[in-house]
Amino acid sequence: MAGTGVFTEIVDGDQVYKYYADGEWKKSASGKSVSIVNPTTRKPQYKVQGGATRIAKLTCVIRFHCGSIFFIAFFRLVDWVFGTACTQEEVNKVMEAAKAAQKLWARTPLWKRAEHLHKAAAILKEHKAPIAECLVKEIAKPAKDAVTEVVRSGDLVSYTAEEGVRILGEGKLLVSDSFPGNERSKYCLSSKVPLGVVLAIPPFNYPVNLAVSKIAPALIAGNSLVLKPPTQGAVAALHMIQCFHLAGFPKGLISCVTGKGSEIGDFLTMHPGVNCISFTGGDTGIAISKKAGMIPLQMELGGKDACIVLEDADLDLVASNIVKGGYSYSGQRCTAVKVVLVMESVADAIVEKVKATMAKLSVGSPEDDCDITPVVSESSANFIEGLVKDAKEKGATFCQEYQREGNLIWPLLLDHVRPDMRIAWEEPFGPVLPVIRISSVEEGIHHCNASNFGLQGCVFTRDINKAILISDAMETGTVQINSAPARGPDHFPFQGLKDSGIGSQGITNSINMMTKIKSTVINLPSPSYTMG
Ligand SMILES: NC(=O)c1ccc[n+]([C@@H]2O[C@H](COP(=O)([O-])OP(=O)(O)OC[C@H]3O[C@@H](n4cnc5c(N)ncnc54)[C@H](O)[C@@H]3O)[C@@H](O)[C@H]2O)c1
Numbered sequence: 001m002a003g004t005g006v007f008t009e010i011v012d013g014d015q016v017y018k019y020y021a022d023g024e025w026k027k028s029a030s031g032k033s034v035s036i037v038n039p040t041t042r043k044p045q046y047k048v049q050g051g052a053t054r055i056a057k058l059t060c061v062i063r064f065h066c067g068s069i070f071f072i073a074f075f076r077l078v079d080w081v082f083g084t085a086c087t088q089e090e091v092n093k094v095m096e097a098a099k100a101a102q103k104l105w106a107r108t109p110l111w112k113r114a115e116h117l118h119k120a121a122a123i124l125k126e127h128k129a130p131i132a133e134c135l136v137k138e139i140a141k142p143a144k145d146a147v148t149e150v151v152r153s154g155d156l157v158s159y160t161a162e163e164g165v166r167i168l169g170e171g172k173l174l175v176s177d178s179f180p181g182n183e184r185s186k187y188c189l190s191s192k193v194p195l196g197v198v199l200a201i202p203p204f205n206y207p208v209n210l211a212v213s214k215i216a217p218a219l220i221a222g223n224s225l226v227l228k229p230p231t232q233g234a235v236a237a238l239h240m241i242q243c244f245h246l247a248g249f250p251k252g253l254i255s256c257v258t259g260k261g262s263e264i265g266d267f268l269t270m271h272p273g274v275n276c277i278s279f280t281g282g283d284t285g286i287a288i289s290k291k292a293g294m295i296p297l298q299m300e301l302g303g304k305d306a307c308i309v310l311e312d313a314d315l316d317l318v319a320s321n322i323v324k325g326g327y328s329y330s331g332q333r334c335t336a337v338k339v340v341l342v343m344e345s346v347a348d349a350i351v352e353k354v355k356a357t358m359a360k361l362s363v364g365s366p367e368d369d370c371d372i373t374p375v376v377s378e379s380s381a382n383f384i385e386g387l388v389k390d391a392k393e394k395g396a397t398f399c400q401e402y403q404r405e406g407n408l409i410w411p412l413l414l415d416h417v418r419p420d421m422r423i424a425w426e427e428p429f430g431p432v433l434p435v436i437r438i439s440s441v442e443e444g445i446h447h448c449n450a451s452n453f454g455l456q457g458c459v460f461t462r463d464i465n466k467a468i469l470i471s472d473a474m475e476t477g478t479v480q481i482n483s484a485p486a487r488g489p490d491h492f493p494f495q496g497l498k499d500s501g502i503g504s505q506g507i508t509n510s511i512n513m514m515t516k517i518k519s520t521v522i523n524l525p526s527p528s529y530t531m532g
Contacts, residue, residue: 023251039140048258095273097252102224117161120247125154134236164220183527192515194222196275207233217510298503303455313460319353325484335485341444374407384430454497456485
């Protein structure tokens, strides 16, 4: 059970989950806590340590805009007098510890770093049940999927350890005489070295998996890691961090600070101690990338993944992929199918088949492992409802009746959607899927490319040549042929174009992204060509 057994030390007597710093579980001196509301019951489920106060936020904003020591000192004094903002100090301490621990960690042999990660992966998998329980209660993830997320995370950590040993164990040797005018008198040795302190910010929908996909590459590459989990999902993430703690990583190397992103986010992302930010989430990532300093950024943001269906497609395959791709975890996946662009001649058949498959989806609680569970928050449900109402007013055809109870929204397919409807472009992050009927493939590609997002897309056809041409024309980070978009397997490259992100994820790319190249040049007194 969550917060018991090996997890007892992560929660205090008042049932507030602690934050993790310097190898210990601590209570924030702010005395504040943030409630995590169970999306199903809509009642507070857990509490985590609170974030910075307004004054801390203001200090941070002033620090960014004015850079004035005077103002910082003034607001710190106000904080101290009124005893309000200590989280800022706690974050500062976390950053200092992370910096110190990283220096030693970078000198720890690669095989030993890998050993630690393998150990953490095994502990994580051993404790999948209590972590999955948190996912069910915090983000209403169906019970089986919650377990899968934890197991997949353990596998990702192990794979990253192995991949890191392989790719970081190799460097490059260059000789100078390939560039005009040079003799072979210089040898350049280059290898990959860590960046320093990596700040990881995952979203609510995969708070464990999208945290370890940042933590493991950072650590294997010799960085230290500060995690800021999403509020919904924070308790699952804290349990996951305890698994890393139990694996015996050095003190200060890994930290986890909680609090509302809107409150402590700026202070963290603009902190001078951070050398790299790996963020997954929505538009917040665009704002962060504008504010962050000159440090490497990995941004995995929203998507409006299009599913283009041609006349010759296997319609049963299309229907099952649309339902799986559009409605799994109630559509709250970055790679969910978010708009269907179907050729008019097969549109009626597809809509009928999708409706028939949707009718089999169970709707209810995550504990009962239902297919469709409540969306993460009331505000999220209200946003989805806004898109549905807009589509109704503008004449979309409702294939089912719109139903909502609290945060639970019944799966809905909207046919005859037109480009003037918000649902044609916006990411609902809920179980509502628009169908746009197209009269040519070009029209489908045009709609896909007119989106400000460019995460993934998919195309269904039996003609592989056409599929390749369409894939080349779609401005998205990945195109799936004859399958719904998906992140994974986790070693595949994963990236978004345009507002969907910068940089590329996937195990190998993440390890590389969290390193920089270091060269040493050996200058010989005379050119050296051949032996003998
Ligand atoms: N491309 C991908 O790989 C991928 C994967 C999963 C989810 N997503 C996207 O994530 C979104 C849903 O997740 P969400 O609602 O948790 O996203 P979000 O942007 O609201 O939050 C993401 C994270 O940012 C934190 N945060 C909020 N304000 C912050 C600030 N000012 N500074 C720093 N951090 C801050 C949040 O606490 C959370 O941890 C969707 O748009 C979805 O498409 C993308």
